[in-house]
Amino acid sequence: MSFYANLTIKQKQVVWAWTFLSLPILFYCVIRFYPTLNAITLSFQEWNLLGDRTWAGVDNYAKLFADPVFWKVFKNTFIYLLLGTPVSLVLSFLVAYHLDKVRFMHGTIRALYFLPFMTSAVAMAWLWRWFYQPVPIGLFNNALASVGIPQFPFLSSTTWALPSILAPAVWAGLGFQIIIFMAGLRAIPQTYYEAARIDGVGPWTILWRITLPLLKPTIVFLVVLSSIGFLRIFDQVFNMTSNNPGGPLNSTKPLVLMIYETAFDSFDMGYAAAQTVVLFVILLAVSLAQLYIMRDK
């Protein structure tokens, strides 16, 4: 106690600061860093959850890079990213841009757009899964059949299964992105627009020269967030193709689903950990690259 009493006020503040900080630090070490490091170690080992862990060197990584399924899955993951992120951002910007100008029932419309975001992804995935079914139970195909158009193989085609899964995923995330975009739009000072109008600038130039540049922080935030989201897509794929995990001939399988199957169907924990490390590196690289490209000059 006397030790504490002898400290200066500055030092006492430091002691208290660290006392309060120790809790989140401890939490992070136990809940985040320890499992992460453990997973990295595990990726160099072999373990079926039951027996002892044995060292396997780089076997898991060698197996991974020689596995054709991994490269298929790798490609799928990037298709989700490269298709999902731009489509969802353009759509949500268009909606937000126009919704911002709408006064009639503004709150209701905004709530309607936000509703899917609040719905459980699992419930939604199952609903869409049933929508996509062939005749006689699928909503879309029944509609097509009733007007004499041939059925469309939504989830049972190697070409169309992935976009069919992506569509509800984009739709579900739209509400959130619209809200963020609208907040970004509202944050742009009206004076810029007034000045532009006085100068007689057209609406197209206003969009390109004022709105979009000033929305850059919002866009960076949404691009990073939705990229990470699409790289980690799982719920929709898992639930919409649980009959045939990862779609016909792995056409919809993302990396996270492959990790899940390796870990909890095959109980090959080391191999799953190696896949997780690869996913971690991809996420890190994509996020850093985006931050670098879209940084303020």
Add this chain to the structure above:
Amino acid sequence: MKSWKNKLLGFASGAIFALSAGSSWAVEIEYWQYFFEARVNAIDALIEKFEAENPDITVKHNTFPYADYRTKVAAAIPAGEGPDVVQLFYGWLNDYVDAELITPLPTDMFPPEKIEAEFFPMVQAMKRDGQYMALPTAVRSLALFYNERLFEEAGIENPPATLDELVESAKKLTKKDGSGNITQVGITTGMNAQDHHWWREVLTRQFGGEPYTDNYQNVNYDDDGSGAAAMKWYTDLQNVHEVTQAGFMDEPQAAFKAGRAGMHIDGSFRIGALEKTRGLKWGVAELPAGPDGTKSNYSSYWVNAVTSKAQGEKAEAAQKFLAFITSDEAMQIWLDTVGELPAKPSAALTDENKANPVFGPFIEGLGYAKTTIFANESAQRQVLMDATQRIFLEGQTAEQAIAIAAEEEQKILDEYYGE
């Protein structure tokens, strides 16, 4: 104030004494299985009987959703936290034995020669070094479910006895709408459901082959040509005869339950769910025989095992409980509540059970059933699912698809058996 505290202390120590005294003569053991209502009811009934016969043992019954069960068990048992007696799928046992998480059943209480004389032969897969590691209460096999109303409507008198008859009946049962879309299938198909077992253990054998050699460590269905023939017959149901559609109504059993399928191949575990379906009139028949009259079936089972957590008097209690739930009496209760077939011919092959229109065909099937020894069931299933998809979506021939499948499956087996 002080006396009040003393009193409380006295109470507490008295309670602790009473509790510890209680535990010295009552052993509590824990039993785990996955949640399936009928199974839970059956075990609850068995526990009640067991506790009445053994008042010094109490059994705590714990269940988990099927989807999480394997992971929960695999996480809990190595940590020494889980059950004393546990239900495991027969295919998982190897890994548990290798990791020494399962205690062998003592030969004085469970003499191997007695087990071999009494149980169906497939149970012998549970033997290691002269001792049994685990025992099943029930076994399951496949049979052909058929919709009696649709059969009557199509003018078919009997369920098909051969594969050719199956195709003929299926043609009569199939319905299409004006633009040729199937609205009712003759027979459900889906490699993801039970069809991969039907194909592996039944169809390949009926087309003259032996699917695996070397105790299921070597893929053989590509070498003897039976795989390609069986696969062609199976995919022709959709491609040539157009009596089925993979993934029709999402799941085969859903189509059958909804009365939109004439026939459906499934396990005995489906009986309970179908019995609850109102308005569905269904019958059961043995799986159709092959072109040369070969009959085959696939059988699987869940086993009960004593874990390494149970030591001393708990181990004794656990063994006693395991002996009880694998007795003839328990098997009959299991059959009546769950609809799964007794693991002993003495309990299964009673005249009453054989004559039962629902259980009968399954029990007949048990007599000639084979049990696949899987290295990784879901991965091996995926191989066959991919093979059918390559035929349906990429236009491969059965020979091409089977050649790839055999290579992929052999790789899985080699990896597991460490070659």
